[in-house]
Amino acid sequence: xxxxxxxxxxxxxxxxxxxxxxxxxxxxxxxxxxxxxxxxxxxxxxxxxxxxxxxxxxxxxxxxxxxxxxxxxxxxxxxxxxxxxxxxxxxxxxxxxxxxxxxxxxxxxxxxxxxxxxxxxxxxxxxxxxxxxxxxxxxxxxxxxxxxxxxxxxxxxxxxxxxxxxxxxxxxxxxxxxxxxxxxxxxxxxxxxxxxxxxxxxxxxxxxxxxxxxxxxxxxxxxxxxxxxxxxx
Amino acid sequence: xxxxxxxxxxxxxxxxxxxxxxxxxxxxxxxxxxxxxxxxxxxxxxxxxxxxxxxxxxxxxxxxxxxxxxxxxxxxxxxxxxxxxxxxxxxxxxxxxxxxxxxxxxxxxxxxxxxxxxxxxxxxxxxxxxxxxxxxxxxxxxxxxxxxxxxxxxxxxxxxxxxxxxxxxxxxxxxxxxxxxxxxxxxxxxxxxxxxxxxxxxxxxxxxxxxxxxxxxxxxxxxxxxxxxxxxxxxxxxxxxxxxxxxxxxxxxxxxxxxxxxxxxxxxxxxxxxxxxxxxxxxxxxxxxxxxxxxxxxxxxxxxxxxxxxxxxxxxxxxxxxxxxxxxxxxxxx
Ligand SMILES: Nc1nc2c(ncn2[C@@H]2O[C@H](COP(=O)(O)OP(=O)(O)OP(=O)(O)O)[C@@H](O)[C@H]2O)c(=O)[nH]1
Ligand SMILES: [Mg+2]
Ligand SMILES: [Zn+2]
Ligand SMILES: [Zn+2]
Numbered sequence: 001x002x003x004x005x006x007x008x009x010x011x012x013x014x015x016x017x018x019x020x021x022x023x024x025x026x027x028x029x030x031x032x033x034x035x036x037x038x039x040x041x042x043x044x045x046x047x048x049x050x051x052x053x054x055x056x057x058x059x060x061x062x063x064x065x066x067x068x069x070x071x072x073x074x075x076x077x078x079x080x081x082x083x084x085x086x087x088x089x090x091x092x093x094x095x096x097x098x099x100x101x102x103x104x105x106x107x108x109x110x111x112x113x114x115x116x117x118x119x120x121x122x123x124x125x126x127x128x129x130x131x132x133x134x135x136x137x138x139x140x141x142x143x144x145x146x147x148x149x150x151x152x153x154x155x156x157x158x159x160x161x162x163x164x165x166x167x168x169x170x171x172x173x174x175x176x177x178x179x180x181x182x183x184x185x186x187x188x189x190x191x192x193x194x195x196x197x198x199x200x201x202x203x204x205x206x207x208x209x210x211x212x213x214x215x216x217x218x219x220x221x222x223x224x225x226x227x228x229x230x231x232x233x
Numbered sequence: 234x235x236x237x238x239x240x241x242x243x244x245x246x247x248x249x250x251x252x253x254x255x256x257x258x259x260x261x262x263x264x265x266x267x268x269x270x271x272x273x274x275x276x277x278x279x280x281x282x283x284x285x286x287x288x289x290x291x292x293x294x295x296x297x298x299x300x301x302x303x304x305x306x307x308x309x310x311x312x313x314x315x316x317x318x319x320x321x322x323x324x325x326x327x328x329x330x331x332x333x334x335x336x337x338x339x340x341x342x343x344x345x346x347x348x349x350x351x352x353x354x355x356x357x358x359x360x361x362x363x364x365x366x367x368x369x370x371x372x373x374x375x376x377x378x379x380x381x382x383x384x385x386x387x388x389x390x391x392x393x394x395x396x397x398x399x400x401x402x403x404x405x406x407x408x409x410x411x412x413x414x415x416x417x418x419x420x421x422x423x424x425x426x427x428x429x430x431x432x433x434x435x436x437x438x439x440x441x442x443x444x445x446x447x448x449x450x451x452x453x454x455x456x457x458x459x460x461x462x463x464x465x466x467x468x469x470x471x472x473x474x475x476x477x478x479x480x481x482x483x484x485x486x487x488x489x490x491x492x493x494x495x496x497x498x499x500x501x502x503x504x505x506x507x508x509x510x511x512x513x514x515x516x517x518x519x520x521x522x523x524x525x526x527x528x529x530x531x532x533x534x535x536x537x538x539x540x541x542x543x544x545x546x547x548x549x550x551x552x553x554x555x556x557x558x559x560x561x562x563x564x565x566x567x
Binding site for chain 1: 282402
């Protein structure tokens with residue numbers, strides 16, 4: 001089974017792109033399944049189901065969705081193998097700009113959109129910087145100049161990635177992306193022992209554990225304070 | 234380069250500054266160190282805090298420099314002079330109704346066919362420089378040859394620039410700031426002279442004039458289109474421009490096409506407006522996912538175009554008179 005990990009900011013076009021890529025495999029008889037990771041809510045599963053694609057979803061609730069991903073991907077991969085999939089795609093809502101779900105040796109795709117502003121590549125960290133493929137969407141609604149500037153910001157934070165422009169509505173570019181993603185020879189039986197590409201932060205503070213009271217007395221663990229500057233009046 | 238100081242790097246490759254900036258590497262005070270020495274000054278905690286990957290930065294940086302250099306060199310070395318489309322088949326597997334179509338720079342080809350008939354697919358084939366490896370089985374040649382793979386994979390060298398009616402400026406910048414940002418990302422040596430050239434060209438196309446201090450988001454539809462076209466003609470790195478309909482309002486469309494053509498672009502224009510479609514030398518008819526025909530614009534059609542343009546200018550004139558508050562009479566037909 002092939003495994004491909006998609007990630008990207010909310011509403012950047014991940015589901016649209018994945019659906020178009022899967023549609024491009026139609027003639028090749030590749031059986032694809034999707035697992036969606038999100039935080040509080042998603043109806044992406046309905047969109048995949050409607051397209052006849054086997055789908056599972058996991059909501060991380062109070063946890064960082066990428067931590068949740070790391071603790072569940074092993075079981076998700078065995079689900080994919082049980083279903084006899086040729087290709088398992090995971091879609092993660094990149095809600096935590098500090099973490100990223102990519103694994104070493106597994107293709108990682110980051111989907112970002114032209115509307116999100118040129119500072120986005122600076123902001124989103126490892127989710128963009130350590131991806132193998134960067135897919136830029138919504139090029140149909142911004143100017144050529146903005147597309148070019150955005151793409152150059154992306155390539156300066158991740159010059160090694162293959163950057164592609166794909167339209168999530170018309171599917172323009174999805175076939176091409178699909179042809180780069182699927183690898184006949186890859187056969188992932190398990191991800192046990194594989195490594196995350198980028199370590200997740202060590203943060204674990206009393207608020208992670210359910211503390212609700214504000215005040216220094218209640219703060220434990222990994223606590224970081226803002227520098228508000230002593231001389232500011 | 235690994236043992237150069239940051240200052241030496243910046244002197245040789247001024248654009249490296251963008252790399253440091255985008256990666257939030259504040260090198261001030263470390264100019265006399267190498268990149269590695271600079272990175273070594275971060276503590277483990279700082280590295281984790283800022284999500285910095287030292288190894289990756291060290292290995293990415295030369296890749297970035299190489300990409301930007303080839304981007305700089307690309308204009309002289311790899312000029313696109315012609316685009317050739319070699320026929321494939323439509324959705325039902327029927328061979329397309331032409332064998333090969335070569336389009337030279339400064340030529341305009343129009344594309345007609347209902348929505349969903351395969352225009353996006355054609356565009357994608359060109360953009361990807363298809364080699365019988367897409368659903369249509371088409372192949373694309375550039376300058377008569379199988380093109381370099383860089384057209385597929387480099388984010389800075391795209392074959393196709395697109396302009397459509399749905400496009401808007403989303404950045405909150407003035408025209409000056411906007412054009413400057415684009416010019417800087419294209420590594421232009423003298424941004425201000427290019428900016429002046431673009432605003433002049435844009436005003437030459439736009440019905441109502443605007444200047445460099447206007448915020449791009451407050452431009453009218455016609456002004457936006459004019460600025461996008463002038464910017465694409467003068468500053469875009471892509472040799473092929475696809476235009477998806479331009480409304481006939483607030484912009485001189487004929488001049489817009491002339492500008493693109495005079496900038497040595499290959500122009501593909503999806504339109505159902507006879508005033509535009511007949512300007513092209515040829516038009517591609519798309520049906521069922523394939524090119525069913527390539528029609529040469531006949532002399533009769535060119536003559537008809539002249540008549541249609543007269544009719545159009547009458548209607549434009551009537552519209553202006555109405556706007557002014559005049560009474561209209563059949564005299565305008567004279
Ligand atoms: N104009 C335009 N809209 C797009 C494009 N790609 C996606 N969209 C739209 O953007 C919206 C969000 O797309 P989704 O595919 O649901 O995005 P997502 O990243 O899966 O969103 P979440 O899973 O909720 O984080 C939808 O309304 C899409 O139709 C594109 O290329 N152009
Ligand atoms: Mg989604
Ligand atoms: Zn996180
Ligand atoms: Zn916490």
